[in-house]
Amino acid sequence: MNMVATLTGAAAGGDGTSDSITSPTDRTVLGVIRRAADVVVVGAATVRAEGYVVPRTASLAIVSRTGRIDGHRLAAASVGRVVLLVPESAAASPPEGVEVVRVGPGPDIAPREVLASLAERGWRRVVCEGGPALAAQFAAAGLIDEYCVTVAPSLTPAERPFLPLGTHVETDVAGMIVDEAGFSYLRLRARRGGAANRR
Known part of the structure; x- marks a missing residue:
């Protein structure tokens, strides 16, 4: 962290x-x-508040219960480097280049589910930046x-x-x-x- x-x-x-x-x-x-790190994990509210951009040297995983991110600056991300982790029931319309990954039934996503989903992509060195x-x-x-x-x-x-x-x-x-x-x-x-x- x-x-x-x-x-x-x-x-x-x-x-x-x-x-x-x-x-x-x-x-x-x-x-x-x-x-x-392989990937930076951050909550959607922090992405919205901080105006997150994609890290230069790591991928970005955004955790959201609703699937809503107002991150227009994420649109420039290369495909495969940004994922939006949402519950199975959540609607999600992310910017172009952001892949939606459905994790668990919701409404919350357990941290272990987040790590398991990232590990499937080979992202095992994880840094959590909040919120x-x-x-x-x-x-x-x-x-x-x-x-x-x-x-x-x-x-x-x-x-x-x-x-x-x-x-x-x-x-x-x-x-x-x-x-x-x-x-x-x-x-x-x-x-x-x-x-x-x-x-």
Whole structure:
């Protein structure tokens, strides 16, 4: 998982996106993580809010309960690099070049179903970039190996936490740095055998 948050736990700044709470170093980290991945997984709401484009070095998998994405900039994607994962019952009219993949009866798509569908395509190195609800589902299911979190030195209103967990996740610190601008970059590794303990 790779996400950015403020000191108060907000996943977005005043403009409603993560652009206003990121940094050049954070964007460099993002690029490194994406280059090591086969596919980036993200929720449809985040695609709409952030104006997502297709990563240069990884494929893009969008998870949606409704099949709705207003992502006109995705239309330039090469065929086979962008998939829209939806329940079997959902209607979907994606932009050209985006393939619809139906996963499970719905209305929700389980994280394990997402990973299984991606694995069928040979996409096994997966990075989840949120949003908060999707990332929390993956974390609660014990499916995240590493958490890479950039914390911006900002105090902002936070209606919802960037990772709204309902379970305790056991982790160990694998690395942390702080830059001159006050941004911290934290890498946590999930403990195997006890990654998620449901209440």
